Amino acid sequence: MTVRTRLLQQVFRSLRQATSRVESVSKAALEHPTVTLVACAPQQSKRMPWSCLGYGFAAASLVTVASPLEASCSPAVAAPQTAGVDLSNAGMTAGKAKLQVIFVLGGPGSGKGTQCAKLVQEFGLLHLSAGDLLRAHMKSGTPDGNMVAEMIKQGQIVPSRVTISLLEEAMLKGGKQQVLIDGFPRNEENRAAFEAQTGIEPEFVLFFNCPEAVMEKRLLGRQEGRTDDNIETIRKRFKVFMESSMPIINFYDAKGRVRKIDADRDPEDVYADVRPLVEALQSFAV
Ligand SMILES: Nc1ncnc2c1ncn2[C@@H]1O[C@H](COP(=O)(O)OP(=O)(O)O)[C@@H](O)[C@H]1O
Numbered sequence: 001m002t003v004r005t006r007l008l009q010q011v012f013r014s015l016r017q018a019t020s021r022v023e024s025v026s027k028a029a030l031e032h033p034t035v036t037l038v039a040c041a042p043q044q045s046k047r048m049p050w051s052c053l054g055y056g057f058a059a060a061s062l063v064t065v066a067s068p069l070e071a072s073c074s075p076a077v078a079a080p081q082t083a084g085v086d087l088s089n090a091g092m093t094a095g096k097a098k099l100q101v102i103f104v105l106g107g108p109g110s111g112k113g114t115q116c117a118k119l120v121q122e123f124g125l126l127h128l129s130a131g132d133l134l135r136a137h138m139k140s141g142t143p144d145g146n147m148v149a150e151m152i153k154q155g156q157i158v159p160s161r162v163t164i165s166l167l168e169e170a171m172l173k174g175g176k177q178q179v180l181i182d183g184f185p186r187n188e189e190n191r192a193a194f195e196a197q198t199g200i201e202p203e204f205v206l207f208f209n210c211p212e213a214v215m216e217k218r219l220l221g222r223q224e225g226r227t228d229d230n231i232e233t234i235r236k237r238f239k240v241f242m243e244s245s246m247p248i249i250n251f252y253d254a255k256g257r258v259r260k261i262d263a264d265r266d267p268e269d270v271y272a273d274v275r276p277l278v279e280a281l282q283s284f285a286v
């Protein structure tokens with residue numbers, strides 16, 4: 001038998017296994033119609049318990065392998081024993097990988113995105129920037145998209161229902177166990193809604209501490225064509241950060257979850273403090 005034939009046989013064997021796993025997902029879905037699957041059609045779901053996202057991941061990845069499959073259009077999915085990742089801390093059981101979320105917070109221009117990019121490059125985690133997701137959404141031309149565009153221009157915080165549903169969808173698509181959520185939660189409404197909806201507690205909060213004058217200079221030099229990187233909106237964003245976001249950092253600090261980083265240094269020096277924190281998490285990843 002040639003190497004090529006052997007490889008083909010392996011591929012077909014994997015496909016057969018994938019198909020039977022997806023069929024078991026489908027069967028479970030019929031037995032538990034209360035749980036919604038958005039793996040293949042996120043736009044059809046208004047609310048998804050995050051504890052189900054893991055099963056969505058499993059189904060989505062299998063669909064990628066063995067598409068098109070009947071299960072990819074199932075209206076609902078429940079928990080097969082074989083599912084891989086469970087996004088709910090509360091729902092963690094033996095044999096399932098636990099979702100690890102790190103909130104990345106700090107004032108506008110403190111360097112959140114810059115440090116997240118470095119972490120992604122080194123550790124391959126999923127980076128979800130709430131701001132990036134909202135900016136993409138504002139281009140949709142929908143009423144919600146237009147509202148987001150206006151709120152960003154004014155430096156205001158968009159209602160959680162919009163931001164959380166974008167995060168959910170991106171999380172599902174990303175399908176990773178370790179997730180950096182950058183720029184969220186930004187106020188008490190964000191925090192409480194996220195906790196109520198997902199039950200997820202962050203492993204820790206990376207807080208980039210930076211003087212306003214430094215952040216202002218960086219933002220004015222950012223040149224990404226953003227509607228909010230002008231001095232008027234920057235000042236509003238600083239105010240919103242102090243009034244609405246600092247209390248969230250204090251909330252997690254009281255729980256011992258904040259890792260405060262001095263962000264007023266060269267990016268490499270900042271990263272030297274950030275990387276060991278995330279590296280330590282890697283050993284817990286399944
Ligand atoms: N440690 C740093 N020193 C100097 N400039 C930085 C540093 N970190 C980021 N920047 C620059 O500052 C601007 C804002 O950084 P960014 O990562 O987009 O911040 P945030 O995501 O917190 O708004 C960008 O132009 C970026 O290149």
Ligand SMILES: Nc1ccn([C@@H]2O[C@H](COP(=O)(O)OP(=O)(O)O)[C@@H](O)[C@H]2O)c(=O)n1
Pocket residue numbers: 106107108109112129130131132134151152153155156157158159163182183184185186190228237
């Ligand atoms: N959780 C979030 C995150 C961002 N946003 C909006 O997106 C804007 C930009 O956020 P960002 O995180 O991309 O950028 P920075 O302000 O941190 O530089 C904020 O000023 C808010 O208008 C929000 O409404 N809710």
